[in-house]
Amino acid sequence: MTKHVLVLPGDGIGPEIVTEAVKVLGTLNLDIEIDSALIGGAAVDATGNPLPDETLEKARNADAILLGAVGGPKWDGNAMEQRPEKGLLGIRSQLELFANLRPAILYPQLAEASTLKPEVVSGLDILIVRELTGGIYFGQPRGIRTLDNGEREGYNTYVYSESEIRRIGRQAFEAAQKRGKRLCSIDKSNVLEVTVLWKEVMDELAKEYPDVELSHMLVDNAAMQLVRAPKQFDVMVTGNMFGDILSDAAAMLTGSIGMLPSASLDENGKGMYEPCHGSAPDIAGQGKANPLATILSVAMMLRYSLNEIAAADRIEQAVEKVLDQGLRTADIMSEGCKLVSTEEMGAAVVAAL
């Protein structure tokens, strides 16, 4: 049966990295049909809407979605509803892509790229499971209002129901079962009631996963421990806002964020796949961007949504191979390696397949 993949190039370097990833996907000779649509700033410019109805419709009908990146200074002055990010948040929410899987892996070939000492990060392999369609990102009420005394006040609501916590918790426990069987849940239960409930639900779930060792850590300590001794973690699970911060910190520990893919899954394994790095408007259109995170996102897509495990493995091996060959885009360049462009890197992966 033909699978349908929707490609959303987006803004900045989005189009160029997605182009290479699509070439890689095409090389695999799978029964996949590819369509594309507008999102983010590109969609705002063309239609006035960061998530046009047509895009949402196509996304609903696809088996999986590959996203480049959204955002850029061009739209920074826009009102909230007309910001590129609203397209991304909208598609996550509308498709209920609540489970964001963000691996932070240090490739041995790139160990030097990290700002941390080699003994602290070598072999690093953390998976952060971030709740993506709830929490303070989507909580109501929200806005800016004028108080009786005439001054303005901004407000947002951090909210989670038990069922929201339970479904992301399950994803995390199951991910831990397939890995090192250790799960660390991150909260701020000494201050925030919403995370007291979070912690309780995780403790309840733990009974159903006796093979997984559950621990809890406060978010401020987690930020410290990621810097102090990141290899202590296997899988971490947390809410939308803490996950945003901690997963970026964890990604940066590797020093090669241009290598890191991510998946955002719904209850049925349908997912959107995107590189962890952003739209990097400063280098857009210059052939400097690293397409490997997007290519590795395709591998995640094959594994989690399209059930093409062998093809996923092949891509990951091809990426290892080009690294072994010493090919590097500017972001991961080091002495003795060969500097290549976005397109050359894509072509090298295709050749390695």
Place this chain on the structure above:
Amino acid sequence: MTKHVLVLPGDGIGPEIVTEAVKVLGTLNLDIEIDSALIGGAAVDATGNPLPDETLEKARNADAILLGAVGGPKWDGNAMEQRPEKGLLGIRSQLELFANLRPAILYPQLAEASTLKPEVVSGLDILIVRELTGGIYFGQPRGIRTLDNGEREGYNTYVYSESEIRRIGRQAFEAAQKRGKRLCSIDKSNVLEVTVLWKEVMDELAKEYPDVELSHMLVDNAAMQLVRAPKQFDVMVTGNMFGDILSDAAAMLTGSIGMLPSASLDENGKGMYEPCHGSAPDIAGQGKANPLATILSVAMMLRYSLNEIAAADRIEQAVEKVLDQGLRTADIMSEGCKLVSTEEMGAAVVAAL
């Protein structure tokens, strides 16, 4: 005129580190009277209340407060109102200690302690200005409620008014004026309305401080940049929750969190001073704790609240001297240095004065 300092030893290693800091203060021959009171778990055990009225009364009447640390596993199961942390949050709020100054400084003598490469952190000197009496820590409504469908929901409110933002903003701009004149304000303005207002107020304030260069950064990017290139920052300003996370990450970059003091100030320069590290219950009572962060907190107290600048300088020089002498508590121990106890370290600082 006699100045009054209230000492709150608190829990875990609190009492032992505060003892050494008080000895140092006593050595200076200043006209200071010292009183002490209960807070945190110690206060819960003695009175059932983490912030007894007597403590609050004494704190109101003091010119400055020196706090050890609060919390420990003994009270982890307590309901929110009977947790040690409530004492700390209560005193911050009741005394309107809204400006939390948290320096992250790497002492050259301890450069090796960092998990980051020397070239990334050597000479690190960041000041994080964190709002401490507002934001999601104190926002209403908050709690855990049962929904119509029978499941529970946890909720907290992230809220800031213009005047709250303005007063912490002023503290940050003024701090920047006295340092490198660069201020980076951290928000999540692409998602959270409350931080859109935050950013706006910072931009308005910038007009009054033309000698300070203001920039803005998203919190996820800030977490990355602290790992990637922390020396790009001079002063950072942010809300209570983001400040909690980022200041701990920044502190840990130094690898020697046992060295870092903090100040929490009200509008008039009255303040509470405490080490950045916590109550470390695992090593409490063993003479292993590093008293230097608390001793350096005394220096901050002399500088910010008691107008004894020369005495503050003397303490800071004495701390440098004991480091130069190669004295180290366990947390900062390295080869070729001499391991000392909490008390020995305190005595060494007194001797160096």
